[in-house]
Amino acid sequence: MAGPVRTETSEARQVAVLPWRRGDAGVEVMMITSRETRRWVIPKGGRMVGKTDPQAAAQEAYEEAGVQGETLDTVIGHFRYGKRLKTGAVQACVVAVYPLEVLIQLGAWPEDQQRQRRWMSQAEAAEAVHEADLAQLIREFRPL
Template identity: 70%
Template sequence: MTGEQVKRTARSETRQVAALPWRLENGRRRILMITSRETRRWVIPKGGRMVGLTDAEAAAQEALEEAGVKGQVHDQSIGVFRYLKRLKDDSERRCVVSVYPLEVLIQLGAWPEAHQRERRWMTFAEAAEAVHEPDLAALIRDFDATPLAD
């Protein structure tokens, strides 16, 4: 790709942030997956960047709104994935999403989008299999293989 092609590609992608909500269960990590509102596919909480918040803080806010969880978000992204977002007018927008791990400490019984989504704790293998984006599946598998910090 030429420099100009890279600039055009970068400009045409919408930047988003996502949380990778996880917890320890019987000594093994599990990930909290949610369904998307429109297609009901399994995804992780994600959304646009937010003025006044770091990307990691915005990812944590998405996790609260979409999945009803709070916790300790890591300030470093573990990578990015790309997907095509279908808009209401049936057009598509390319999105690039930075992913921030969030260790879940609190799971709420009621949260802003509870009536719009399903949430489910899965093994990392189940989650990687459930998502449609190959880059996201790879990020999930790679994070699962990363040793826990002390």
């Protein structure tokens, strides 16, 4: 019989981008699948030594979604989730989200064999994610 899932007590800080563009029907958001669960998520990862948080978030967008563009230095919100570690423990994470206007969408990128990506309306993207605070952030996002 398996024991209870252990939860790490301190929150890990991560960074993410909300990749967006203006489509015919308004603002569209690029969503990607996670590698393990195949759930729809936004590109995110750990903070990086030698990079500002917006630069680290833009690096994740390139690696995970194959997009590049203009990232603003202003956080548009935060969301929390539980990251399952290889040990089986769950690490609580708080993620700062930066908007990234997509200017370049690459045909090949570092994780293209590991993930799917898809443009969605804000409403569709908000429905696709599992985190309520991320869904609200996506719904309420308004580009400058």
